[in-house]
Amino acid sequence: SIEGEVFFEKAYRALYATDGSHYEILPLGVVYPRHGGDIQKVIELCAEERIPLIPRGGGTGLTGGAVGKGLVMDFTRYMNQLLEVDEAKRLARVQPGIILDELNSQLQDYQLHWPIDTATGNRAVIGGQIGNNSSGMSSLQYGLTLHHVEGLKSFLANGESCYFHIQPGSSRGYQVYDLEARVFRIVESLEGEIQRRTPTLLRKVGGYNLHALGPNKMGLAGLIIGSEGTLSILEEAFLRLSPKPLRRDLLVLAFPSLSQALEILPLLLSFHPTGIELLDEVILEKAKASSSFRTYLSFLDSLTPALNQFPKALFIILQDGSSLEEQQEKINSILQGLEQTKSSFSWGSFFEDSAKAQVVGLRKAALPLLLSGRMKAVTGVEDTAVSPEKLCSYIKEFQDLLEKYNTHASFYGHASVGCLHIRPFFELSHMSHR
Ligand SMILES: Cc1cc2nc3c(=O)[nH]c(=O)nc-3n(C[C@H](O)[C@H](O)[C@H](O)COP(=O)(O)OP(=O)(O)OC[C@H]3O[C@@H](n4cnc5c(N)ncnc54)[C@H](O)[C@@H]3O)c2cc1C
CATH class of the missing domain: 3.40.462.40 (FAD-linked oxidase, cap domain/gating helix)
Structure with a gap:
């Protein structure tokens, strides 16, 4: 059993059948994890039973990433805290369900801010922004979520907890070293094709960030950001904050x-x-x-x-x-x-x-x-x-x-x-x- 809650009643399922997209799919149920241990247990059970897991934040995504037939995992109820701020390094450790406006209001005391200002800031959360590789009104200056994440504490599909760093060679976890090397080899072998198909625009967030990966580019965190919850389920994010403009x-x-x-x-x-x-x-x-x-x-x-x-x-x-x-x-x-x-x-x-x-x-x-x-x-x-x-x-x-x-x-x-x-x-x- 888990310490969080699980609901299979139709009313709960109906609540999670839609997001900001056109799609409407009734899920099997919804789970509200309280901590990493809960996430791990649910992943292991779902893997055993072959049940798809759909991580979900504020449900404002426009492409249907937060809806599906499996079990929805909603992080906004319990895993919604700012855990730590390192003012000198301008780093924050947060849970995926923290609402963006709430995060920025807590950061005010430090004269720092999370600069990805999507119009949905009063309900969208960090987990969703990382899932979508979001960027906001000021992306010309601040770029994408990808440019502001230091690392991700996240689970693989087999329930293994890993730390994925944005820098190559810095991720940690039982399988991670080998995984990163394998991903880099694939990306390298397809380099020409990836380059040919990747637009030169700043806001290119369709598909996985393959163009950004490599021994001299980004590590596995760069692959997870923008992967719409398909590769890994996030427990904590380490964010690089920006000085708050006066x-x-x-x-x-x-x-x-x-x-x-x-x-x-x-x-x-x-x-x-x-x-x-x-x-x-x-x-x-x-x-x-x-x-x-x-x-x-x-x-x-x-x-x-x-x-x-x-x-x-x-x-x-x-x-x-x-x-x-x-x-x-x-x-x-x-x-x-x-x-x-x-x-x-x-x-x-x-x-x-x-x-x-x-x-x-x-x-x-x-x-x-x-x-x-x-x-x-x-x-x-x-x-x-x-x-x-x-x-x-x-x-x-x-x-x-x-x-x-x-x-x-x-x-x-x-x-x-x-x-x-x-x-x-x-x-x-x-x-x-x-
Ligand atoms: C009016 C409006 C304006 C918008 N403006 C912008 C904009 O300016 N820029 C922009 O980029 N987007 C915009 N969006 C799209 C969307 O609101 C944002 O991308 C937002 O950041 C998504 O956050 P969310 O919490 O709602 O994510 P959700 O929709 O809940 O989830 C998004 C994706 O992240 C995944 N995910 C969520 N939590 C986790 C987790 N813990 N682990 C792994 N994966 C997870 C989900 O599975 C899903 O694939 C807009 C949408 C609307 C409706």
Whole structure:
């Protein structure tokens, strides 16, 4: 028996049949482990009985990694603690079920932070971020989860507990040395093919991180990060923290069309901001029509008159820095640089907490807004991997395709890294839209 809990009742199973994706699969049951010993026992039993195990965090993943027919292992109930902080080394030891916002709020005392800021920070957890190799709004500056993990205390499918380090040759465990050597040999023998198939973009998180592995690159932790719980079940993660930026200020650019926004994206990137987020007309109009979200739009009051119309696209430019003067200078230099562009736009800079919260609130409301109304914006092309200078032509082509099917879509997300969410509108209750 285990010290945690196991449930097989239908109500529990139904709770875990879905995540942030389209998929709906009723699992066999759910287990809430209390510690590594519980995880190990469940793995051994499931291996004996040939029952698939599905580790799960906040269940916000968009690709169905947290749903399946087997036994779901939910880490958010009991294994959700920050265990240790080494301030000098900027390292944290955490359990996989800790919620990201909770982790960052506990790290405030140390002036450190976990910089992977997915929009789901109030419910997604570290185990899920490691499973997905997540990256957030500021990925231009901070990169992916892969770039911030030191090591993983994790179980193999036979129940063996191992320590997987991000550096090659530093992992520990009975089988690990041989395992790493074997993985490196396979990767080496397929090097040309792996290189040919790996995009050169920053946010490439499809499949295993084979391109990152090798004796002079990353060790086995690099393989486990992004493996969606298919290779190993995580008990603890050792995270490399970043100094908390003293300030994050915002510059918002409002455009009369989506294409005018995307055309100046390469120029904006030359100023090396922390991130550039895109919101399109569909989201802005939905916010305007919503009694609960309309208040988020009041920051546009100062931008709309200069544009002579309600904006059809917004860029929210995030800028991290240390002092107000430095931030104002950076934002001014972006605005000066934009004087050469032919795109028309209006702008507003935001340095006050309440105004910034409004802008960020609107960005975080994008998905709830798209899911409101009769015609739903369905999960379509999530996380495009398109280089930013090609985004404009890519979206034009995509819009032509949608027109052919008499529909339209919302385009929003992390423009700075070519990672957009494209959600077409379909009424799935209607046969002609299926
Ligand atoms: C509105 C919205 C916005 C989003 N924005 C972003 C974004 O900006 N960037 C981004 O990268 N993603 C984004 N996502 C996707 C998702 O929210 C994130 O990737 C998030 O980090 C997943 O965390 P989770 O705790 O919900 O993971 P889950 O969905 O629970 O799990 C994700 C994967 O991790 C595995 N896993 C979980 N725990 C463990 C464990 N202990 N051991 C081994 N494997 C484990 C699961 O099996 C699964 O395969 C977004 C999703 C939504 C709905």
